Amino acid sequence: MRTSWADAVANAESSAAVTSASPSNVAIGGASPSRGGRAAYVPPHLRNRQQSSESSAASSAPAPSIADSPSGIRKPAFFVASDAGGSRRSSGPIRDSVRPSSSGARGGSGGWNSRGAGWDRREREANPFADDDDDAAEAAFNSQENSGINFDAYEDIPVETSGENVPPPVNTFAEIDLGDALTENIRRCKYVKPTPVQRHAIPISLAGRDLMACAQTGSGKTVAFCFPIISAILRGTPAPRQRGSRTAFPLALILSPTRELSVQIHEEARKFAFQTGLRVVVAYGGAPINQQLRDLERGVDILVATPGRLVDLLERARVSLQHIRYLALDEADRMLDMGFEPQIRKIVEQTDMPPRGQRQTMLFSATFPKEIQRMASDFLYNYIFLAVGRVGSSTDLIVQRVEFVLDSDKRSYLMDLLHAQRDTGAHGKHALTLVFVETKRGADSLEHWLCMNGFPATTIHGDRTQQEREAALRSFKSGATPILVATDVAARGLDIPHVAHVINFDLPNDIDDYVHRIGRTGRAGKSGLATAFFNDSNASLARSLSELMQESNQEVPKWLSQYAAARSYGSGSGRSRRTGGGRFGGRDFRRDSSYNRGGGDYYSGGNGYGGGSSGAPSGYGGGYSGAGVISAWD
Numbered sequence: 001m002r003t004s005w006a007d008a009v010a011n012a013e014s015s016a017a018v019t020s021a022s023p024s025n026v027a028i029g030g031a032s033p034s035r036g037g038r039a040a041y042v043p044p045h046l047r048n049r050q051q052s053s054e055s056s057a058a059s060s061a062p063a064p065s066i067a068d069s070p071s072g073i074r075k076p077a078f079f080v081a082s083d084a085g086g087s088r089r090s091s092g093p094i095r096d097s098v099r100p101s102s103s104g105a106r107g108g109s110g111g112w113n114s115r116g117a118g119w120d121r122r123e124r125e126a127n128p129f130a131d132d133d134d135d136a137a138e139a140a141f142n143s144q145e146n147s148g149i150n151f152d153a154y155e156d157i158p159v160e161t162s163g164e165n166v167p168p169p170v171n172t173f174a175e176i177d178l179g180d181a182l183t184e185n186i187r188r189c190k191y192v193k194p195t196p197v198q199r200h201a202i203p204i205s206l207a208g209r210d211l212m213a214c215a216q217t218g219s220g221k222t223v224a225f226c227f228p229i230i231s232a233i234l235r236g237t238p239a240p241r242q243r244g245s246r247t248a249f250p251l252a253l254i255l256s257p258t259r260e261l262s263v264q265i266h267e268e269a270r271k272f273a274f275q276t277g278l279r280v281v282v283a284y285g286g287a288p289i290n291q292q293l294r295d296l297e298r299g300v301d302i303l304v305a306t307p308g309r310l311v312d313l314l315e316r317a318r319v320s321l322q323h324i325r326y327l328a329l330d331e332a333d334r335m336l337d338m339g340f341e342p343q344i345r346k347i348v349e350q351t352d353m354p355p356r357g358q359r360q361t362m363l364f365s366a367t368f369p370k371e372i373q374r375m376a377s378d379f380l381y382n383y384i385f386l387a388v389g390r391v392g393s394s395t396d397l398i399v400q401r402v403e404f405v406l407d408s409d410k411r412s413y414l415m416d417l418l419h420a421q422r423d424t425g426a427h428g429k430h431a432l433t434l435v436f437v438e439t440k441r442g443a444d445s446l447e448h449w450l451c452m453n454g455f456p457a458t459t460i461h462g463d464r465t466q467q468e469r470e471a472a473l474r475s476f477k478s479g480a481t482p483i484l485v486a487t488d489v490a491a492r493g494l495d496i497p498h499v500a501h502v503i504n505f506d507l508p509n510d511i512d513d514y515v516h517r518i519g520r521t522g523r524a525g526k527s528g529l530a531t532a533f534f535n536d537s538n539a540s541l542a543r544s545l546s547e548l549m550q551e552s553n554q555e556v557p558k559w560l561s562q563y564a565a566a567r568s569y570g571s572g573s574g575r576s577r578r579t580g581g582g583r584f585g586g587r588d589f590r591r592d593s594s595y596n597r598g599g600g601d602y603y604s605g606g607n608g609y610g611g612g613s614s615g616a617p618s619g620y621g622g623g624y625s626g627a628g629v630i631s632a633w634d
């Protein structure tokens with residue numbers, strides 16, 4: 001079968017024009033004879049190929065403007081280190097970082113002295129805003145600060161909420177009283193205004209409501225659950241004292257599916273909680289438990305954990321969940337799928353954690369299959385469902401390309417792409433490439449092969465020690481090894497600045513996994529490029545992939561549409577499991593007619609869901625009416 005990529009490359013051999021970083025130019029650059037005097041690289045399987053009519057289509061594909069690479073290094077606005085004695089060092093003006101907020105929030109060390117969590121309050125709080133990255137990298141990226149995020153990219157994002165008495169969204173952080181300390185940290189983070197999911201989710205959570213939120217990858221969901229948790233703890237009554245106990249009693253628990261994601265959430269939460277007096281602790285497997293136990297003994301307000309390590313800590317009675325007021329599940333659909341569900345049920349239903357209704361529960365993901373929603377509703381009380389963004393939440397910001405590549409040609413194609421990127425300088429000097437493969441062995445082998453071929457690469461997968469995984473991630477983030485070969489362990493949640501290109505060397509079996517993988521680029525309003533290698537073995541993905549691409553305004557190759565059509569015809573299968581169609585990464589399963597047959601008691605209106613009568617604005621792909629449901633284009 002002739003492929004657009006192959007043809008584009010063949011075409012490029014006769015083309016002199018190699019310009020900027022568009023996908024087409026990537027293709028062209030890959031085979032250009034004029035590459036700074038070097039011999040043109042043409043992969044063996046493409047030599048002597050004929051130009052085809054498809055090549056022009058390929059080379060006229062929309063160009064991703066990846067020059068505006070993702071924001072990276074946040075420079076601390078100033079440095080303040082404080083201890084309980086109140087001593088402060090500052091390179092800038094000395095500020096009163098411990099002012100109590102108007103809402104009565106406990107701020108900084110003043111708050112510490114009035115609290116009874118039992119850790120050493122004279123401990124010096126490390127400044128989480130201090131940058132690890134070197135000055136050169138900072139100089140290269142400091143034009144990409146968060147204040148420069150292209151919020152226009154989110155302007156026409158559809159937002160849909162359902163549930164009773166949904167609190168209205170806000171437009172600015174100032175409209176919400178988050179307390180002085182948190183507000184100061186927002187300023188330090190250079191967040192100018194909330195992203196759409198934050199505009200909606202923060203008021204809902206601050207109103208004490210349970211929430212199931214589905215929003216695009218890279219759209220700021222971490223903030224959406226961290227801010228309300230921190231703010232609510234600061235406002236709430238202090239935790240009861242646990243004198244002399246070696247057991248930690250966190251007030252909030254944030255669960256995530258991977259160790260690296262837990263580490264990342266912990267780092268973020270520490271920034272937001274800086275000088276609030278709250279302690280954020282992380283516990284995850286693969287790392288020495290003793291250090292984590294010591295951290296826990298010093299007190300914990302917010303515990304970020306992977307389920308396995310948490311179960312271990314619960315069994316050792318080193319953590320008790322009886323004071324949990326806030327429970328957040330990041331990547332909630334993953335946490336509740338077959339792999340994690342038993343552990344989550346154990347943690348949530350079979351420990352001393354207060355039951356739903358007595359704690360506040362927040363579930364977040366970019367994807368929410370209906371069967372997982374159904375299961376998740378066991379953990380929620382009278383919740384609000386929030387959907388932000390288009391199906392799969394891949395956003396139009398990510399240019400998606402699919403190439404037909406036989407397994408035997410994949411390495412050659414990959415080499416081609418990488419040469420093209422390197423030679424054209426596509427995506428900028430510091431651009432990173434993330435390559436997803438199916439197996440751990442495949443990851444090691446590809447990494448080795450890339451290194452042998454002059455492309456510094458590293459790898460992350462489940463067979464590597466945690467130390468190796470963390471070292472690999474550091475090396476990738478710093479640009480020392482600008483190619484990371486990964487299994488799905490790196491697919492969810494990781495927020496790595498400057499990932500300009502995600503390559504699905506092996507496509508996943510599930511379209512949701514594809515959505516999360518490509519979501520490692522094109523984050524926070526920046527653009528990105530995702531290339532997938534497709535062949536017969538991926539036929540089962542053809543339909544959902546082609547639907548997803550269409551819905552994200554991507555050019556779908558003709559051959560992929562044919563695969564999709566053949567699949568639909570052959571299988572007679574319905575729509576993809578995750579969405580049921582429509583424009584969102586997930587829709588409230590409570591609107592299904594099957595759910596409402598029992599009485600529909602989630603809605604005060606109690607009628608019309610899934611029934612087809614439409615009181616909602618057009619464009620929502622479903623149409624329903626009834627109280628408690630709000631649909632709006634924001």
Ligand SMILES: Nc1ncnc2c1ncn2[C@@H]1O[C@H](COP(=O)(O)OP(=O)(O)OP(=O)(O)O)[C@@H](O)[C@H]1O
Pocket residue numbers: 146147149190191192193194195198215216217218219220221222223365366492493494495519520523524
């Ligand atoms: N209001 C804001 N203004 C500017 N930048 C923001 C804002 N909120 C979050 N960000 C930045 O956006 C990036 C993506 O955020 P985050 O990792 O929370 O996305 P996410 O929605 O959880 O993505 P994923 O679905 O992949 O887990 C982060 O670098 C974060 O610092």
